[in-house]
Amino acid sequence: MKYADRTNFMKASEIRELLKLTEDPDIISFGGGMPSPHSFPVKIVEKIAKKVLEKHGPQALQYGPTEGITPLRELLIKRMEKTRNIKCNLNQILITTGSQQVLDLFPKILINPGDYIVVECPTYVGALTAFNAYQPNYIPVQMDEDGMKTHELEEKIKTNKDKQIKFIYTIPTFQNPDGVSLSLERRKHLLEIAETYDIPILEDEAYSELIYSGKPLPAIKSFDKRDIVIYTHTFSKVLAPGFRLGWVVGNEEIIRKIAIAKQGADLCTNMFVQFIAEEYVRSGLIDKQIPKIRKMYKRKRDIMLKALEKHFPKGSSWTKPNGGMFIWVRLPEGIDTKEMFADAIKAKVAYVNGTAFCEDGSGQNTMRLNFSNTDDNRIEEGIKRLAKLIKERL
Numbered sequence: 001m002k003y004a005d006r007t008n009f010m011k012a013s014e015i016r017e018l019l020k021l022t023e024d025p026d027i028i029s030f031g032g033g034m035p036s037p038h039s040f041p042v043k044i045v046e047k048i049a050k051k052v053l054e055k056h057g058p059q060a061l062q063y064g065p066t067e068g069i070t071p072l073r074e075l076l077i078k079r080m081e082k083t084r085n086i087k088c089n090l091n092q093i094l095i096t097t098g099s100q101q102v103l104d105l106f107p108k109i110l111i112n113p114g115d116y117i118v119v120e121c122p123t124y125v126g127a128l129t130a131f132n133a134y135q136p137n138y139i140p141v142q143m144d145e146d147g148m149k150t151h152e153l154e155e156k157i158k159t160n161k162d163k164q165i166k167f168i169y170t171i172p173t174f175q176n177p178d179g180v181s182l183s184l185e186r187r188k189h190l191l192e193i194a195e196t197y198d199i200p201i202l203e204d205e206a207y208s209e210l211i212y213s214g215k216p217l218p219a220i221k222s223f224d225k226r227d228i229v230i231y232t233h234t235f236s237k238v239l240a241p242g243f244r245l246g247w248v249v250g251n252e253e254i255i256r257k258i259a260i261a262k263q264g265a266d267l268c269t270n271m272f273v274q275f276i277a278e279e280y281v282r283s284g285l286i287d288k289q290i291p292k293i294r295k296m297y298k299r300k301r302d303i304m305l306k307a308l309e310k311h312f313p314k315g316s317s318w319t320k321p322n323g324g325m326f327i328w329v330r331l332p333e334g335i336d337t338k339e340m341f342a343d344a345i346k347a348k349v350a351y352v353n354g355t356a357f358c359e360d361g362s363g364q365n366t367m368r369l370n371f372s373n374t375d376d377n378r379i380e381e382g383i384k385r386l387a388k389l390i391k392e393r394l
């Protein structure tokens with residue numbers, strides 16, 4: 001088979017490969033990025049699905065508009081204004097097959113081979129997987145406890161002035177993988193940079209509803225007067241990732257281009273699932289479910305933070321996220337988490353090595369720990385196993 005050149009850039013996600021090793025139920029896995037199955041409103045979905053079939057049966061089983069069904073888009077417009085102070089009209093929102101589809105369609109309409117994308121370092125590996133197919137170059141920008149270092153970003157933009165920097169990808173709220181949030185000051189600075197250098201921002205807020213402590217920070221999109229921010233969100237963390245339902249907000253021209261690209265990808269998003277989500281939001285069930293999810297994940301986060309404090313060796317540090325699903329751990333220099341992984345599997349514990357999220361291959365001594373998908377009573381045991389492994393290497 002003579003494959004297209006672009007396949008040379010398409011790397012298998014390290015995480016998906018690693019996860020195959022963690023199917024053994026004795027392994028305590030902090031590796032995947034999955035919501036807890038206990039967060040899924042199974043009974044509610046059962047009731048809603050029945051109602052949808054009774055009310056909208058044939059329509060829910062038919063093809064639908066590429067932009068998504070109007071009632072769901074209208075509800076999301078109202079909800080985003082209420083919860084995130086984001087204002088848009090019907091021509092500025094499109095329903096997608098997961099927010100992952102936005103991470104594919106957005107570069108599809110913007111990136112020529114060799115163009116540049118700014119990414120946080122570390123960043124969501126699924127975004128890199130999607131972007132890679134369009135053969136971009138990257139400008140990685142380091143993170144600290146206040147999110148992307150925007151001064152570093154500006155310097156890098158200045159030194160790459162002659163390059164086609166097509167967009168800046170950021171996960172400002174409870175970032176995947178490192179859990180931290182971009183500070184208010186930096187949110188403003190980031191937007192200012194985007195405006196000054198005329199580079200759009202792709203703002204991915206997949207985790208913003210999962211807040212457990214601290215004050216909520218505004219979406220960058222909420223103070224985007226020049227419509228330079230493209231905003232994406234998802235039902236995956238507050239309803240069910242298996243539904244594959246997300247959405248994107250942006251100026252009308254971009255949404256139109258994305259709609260055309262989406263026509264080529266899948267014609268429309270699953271109609272049945274859109275009707276279910278519409279009922280879930282309209283009936284207010286979403287607002288009853290989210291506090292339950294927050295309570296469950298807050299508890300898990302606290303158990304993990306306490307266990308890290310108790311068991312991890314001196315010289316290690318980790319983020320203390322106010323929300324989301326992840327803690328990012330930095331181990332003493334010299335420990336290579338990728339190399340340690342095979343021993344971790346033998347010790348029946350799993351994580352994802354930090355280099356998987358770093359486009360430039362940095363982060364050898366870092367790892368991502370997921371706390372949402374492990375039973376409360378196994379979290380401390382998993383951390384203990386990891387700590388033992390690390391101590392053996394010191």
Ligand SMILES: Cc1ncc(COP(=O)(O)O)c(C=O)c1O
Nearest residue numbers: 098099100124176206234236246
């Ligand atoms: C930061 C981020 N963005 C987007 C996605 C894609 O999510 P989905 O396609 O389920 O909406 C994920 C999934 O974990 C994620 O972590």
